[in-house]
Amino acid sequence: MDHPESDYIQRVLSEPLKDALSAVVLYQPLDPIEFLANYLKYWAIKVRDYRCRKFAIFEMERILALQIPFNIRLQAERAIRAEQNFLKGERMRVEEEEKRRLAELQRRRELTETKATMATNAMRSQVWPLVMEEVIDMATEVAFKVWWRMERSRLKAERAARLAESRKMDGNEMGEEGMEEEEEGDEDEDEE
Numbered sequence: 001m002d003h004p005e006s007d008y009i010q011r012v013l014s015e016p017l018k019d020a021l022s023a024v025v026l027y028q029p030l031d032p033i034e035f036l037a038n039y040l041k042y043w044a045i046k047v048r049d050y051r052c053r054k055f056a057i058f059e060m061e062r063i064l065a066l067q068i069p070f071n072i073r074l075q076a077e078r079a080i081r082a083e084q085n086f087l088k089g090e091r092m093r094v095e096e097e098e099k100r101r102l103a104e105l106q107r108r109r110e111l112t113e114t115k116a117t118m119a120t121n122a123m124r125s126q127v128w129p130l131v132m133e134e135v136i137d138m139a140t141e142v143a144f145k146v147w148w149r150m151e152r153s154r155l156k157a158e159r160a161a162r163l164a165e166s167r168k169m170d171g172n173e174m175g176e177e178g179m180e181e182e183e184e185g186d187e188d189e190d191e192e
Helices: 004-027 032-170 172-191
Strands: none
């Protein structure tokens, strides 16, 4: 006849009971019943902990198995977000570098224009006195030439007036000779 209790004992306690009886034979305790009871109690705690650990590991693996597709999708989304953030950061960095480059280029242009203006002004301030001196010399020379022409004209007019006076006094012959002499003197002065 089948007894449900004996089936249970065989199914659940067969291995620990076999191990407990081997331990009794091996150690030969003074009180084998107490030793057997302690051994089975210890075995129950050990098995319970072992089964709990095994169940926990099994549950964790099951949960991970369920979470893997979700984790893969989550990791893919994170990777896409990280890549987008990286690209955005790179774009901003490139734009910032371009702004800095344009600002530096503009600053260099302004500095070049400023230096060119300063150099031009410095050159003008250095050249201006020389140009003024040259202009003054040229103006003085022109003024002197004009004065010299006017002076010659005045001298000619004075000679002509003296000649006219002397003609009146000496007559026509003397006046013509004097006129020729004065004209020769004027030609010598023109050559100078």
